[in-house]
Amino acid sequence: MKVAIIGKGTSAIITALRLIKDDHDVEFFYDPDTQPLSVGESTTPHIGSLIFETLDISIGDLADNGIISYKNGIKYIGWGSGGSFRHHFHGGECAFHFESGILNPFIHNHLEKELGIKYHAERVDDYEIDGEQVHVNNKEYDFVVNCAGWDDDSEYYKPVFETVNAAILYTSETIDDPTYTLHRATPDGWEFGLPFPDRNLTKHGYLYNRNLSDPDIPGKKISWTPRFSKKLIQNRFEAYNGNRLFFMEPLEALSLMYYTEFAKSISDFLKTKRDVKDYNEANQDYLKSITSYSKSVAWYYSYGSKYDTPFWNNIQKRSNIYLNTQCFSNRYDSMQELFYASYNKRDEDLLSIGCFSYHDYKDVACGMLQRPVQKVLEDVFDYPLDALDIDDDIVDTKDDDDV
Numbered sequence: 001m002k003v004a005i006i007g008k009g010t011s012a013i014i015t016a017l018r019l020i021k022d023d024h025d026v027e028f029f030y031d032p033d034t035q036p037l038s039v040g041e042s043t044t045p046h047i048g049s050l051i052f053e054t055l056d057i058s059i060g061d062l063a064d065n066g067i068i069s070y071k072n073g074i075k076y077i078g079w080g081s082g083g084s085f086r087h088h089f090h091g092g093e094c095a096f097h098f099e100s101g102i103l104n105p106f107i108h109n110h111l112e113k114e115l116g117i118k119y120h121a122e123r124v125d126d127y128e129i130d131g132e133q134v135h136v137n138n139k140e141y142d143f144v145v146n147c148a149g150w151d152d153d154s155e156y157y158k159p160v161f162e163t164v165n166a167a168i169l170y171t172s173e174t175i176d177d178p179t180y181t182l183h184r185a186t187p188d189g190w191e192f193g194l195p196f197p198d199r200n201l202t203k204h205g206y207l208y209n210r211n212l213s214d215p216d217i218p219g220k221k222i223s224w225t226p227r228f229s230k231k232l233i234q235n236r237f238e239a240y241n242g243n244r245l246f247f248m249e250p251l252e253a254l255s256l257m258y259y260t261e262f263a264k265s266i267s268d269f270l271k272t273k274r275d276v277k278d279y280n281e282a283n284q285d286y287l288k289s290i291t292s293y294s295k296s297v298a299w300y301y302s303y304g305s306k307y308d309t310p311f312w313n314n315i316q317k318r319s320n321i322y323l324n325t326q327c328f329s330n331r332y333d334s335m336q337e338l339f340y341a342s343y344n345k346r347d348e349d350l351l352s353i354g355c356f357s358y359h360d361y362k363d364v365a366c367g368m369l370q371r372p373v374q375k376v377l378e379d380v381f382d383y384p385l386d387a388l389d390i391d392d393d394i395v396d397t398k399d400d401d402d403v
Contacts, residue, residue, distance in 0.1 A: 004029060004136045006124050007147035009036055010100055011242025011259045013107050014047065015145050017054045020115070024270065028108075029136060031148075037222075038101025039169065041204030042071060042253040045093035046260045056108060059096050063308070065102050068096035069196045070179045074252060076367060078185030082306030085367025087252075095253070097181065097194040099203065118184040124148070127238075133238045134352050145244040145266060154244075156227040160386035161318040162296055163301060164189045164207040164249050167211055170219030179235060185305035185312075188213045192250060197262045205250065206352040212310050232262055232286035236274040239266045241312050246290065253299055254355065258293055262286065291326070296320045296354025299361075303368040314369050 001024050007011050007028035031055045052151055062068040073088040111117040127136040127144055133250045175195045176182050182193030183378045186330035188208035195202050206217050228246030232241050241262050247255055298319035305312050366373050
């Protein structure tokens with residue numbers, strides 16, 4: 001199909017790569033008078049794989065050209081019991097950090113020069129459906145994916161519970177851990193740090209809830225309203241992705257991961273008859289994914305942090321309530337039962353909190369509680385060691401001087 005993509009940001013690139021990979025023809029429309037904000041961003045392994053599979057450009061190629069920095073996982077400081085730990089990628093996977101003002105032009109240049117993708121420097125205010133075609137600025141397409149950012153006129157839902165909704169962006173000339181995204185708890189929320197060791201700098205975002213605090217920290221302030229669209233597929237000719245579709249907060253780079261997932265969902269929809277049944281199924285799956293995302297975010301916040309502040313007291317209580325109502329079936333009545341069954345039987349399907357697997361849960365639970373898995377099961381979940389079929393694996397829970 002011939003698809004018009006509205007926008008030129010990271011989510012537009014992700015959407016285009018997926019559609020190109022699936023043999024669709026894409027063209028970009030963007031407003032030449034709008035300059036996108038160049039921000040530091042972090043990825044999951046899904047995005048590096050998509051770039052390589054579509055463009056034959058590896059993470060190593062990007063690193064060698066000084067475009068990205070390597071990412072092996074996330075380092076948490078001050079979360080849970082207040083220690084430090086790393087949430088690693090599993091299976092030898094790798095991701096990367098980047099600045100949108102550096103990576104995105106590189107990808108666009110490759111798409112235009114190497115693949116012949118067309119770009120239209122035209123503002124798009126609306127498009128019209130005429131029979132089986134969509135007219136975008138008097139050009140005909142089979143489908144449109146709008147990735148043009150926030151839209152106050154569309155219908156959105158609010159999340160079940162709101163976490164952070166503002167950030168102060170700044171840059172430092174220090175590197176905490178050269179291949180790990182930093183997630184440091186603060187009294188007001190938490191702070192991310194994206195290391196770029198080749199440039200000897202870190203891109204920071206001090207995240208907080210503007211309804212609870214107003215930190216006095218130098219930097220560029222931005223804010224947003226956490227929300228998600230009621231539909232992924234707006235009609236049989238149009239879909240949303242990126243911030244036009246949803247944005248809650250930047251924890252674990254989950255937003256970009258889900259933009260990748262939803263790009264695939266859009267591409268899959270284009271392979272169907274696009275009738276009412278296909279439309280309903282695609283949107284039902286999308287809403288299930290949003291619920292999965294919410295569970296994943298709640299899971300992290302449920303451990304709290306070392307800070308006894310309004311932000312953390314409120315979010316820890318609300319996230320635990322949400323998890324207790326969303327994650328447990330009649331078979332397992334609590335996180336303890338679920339964790340034990342998953343660990344003892346080595347069945348990853350038993351424990352899946354949101355988008356995370358048993359391995360993720362083990363790493364994060366042990367890190368948040370600063371205990372090896374045996375002690376988590378025995379001390380926290382009250383299961384005797386002699387009743388467990390376990391080995392001696394212990395997660396990285398090293399305390400840091402800067403905790």
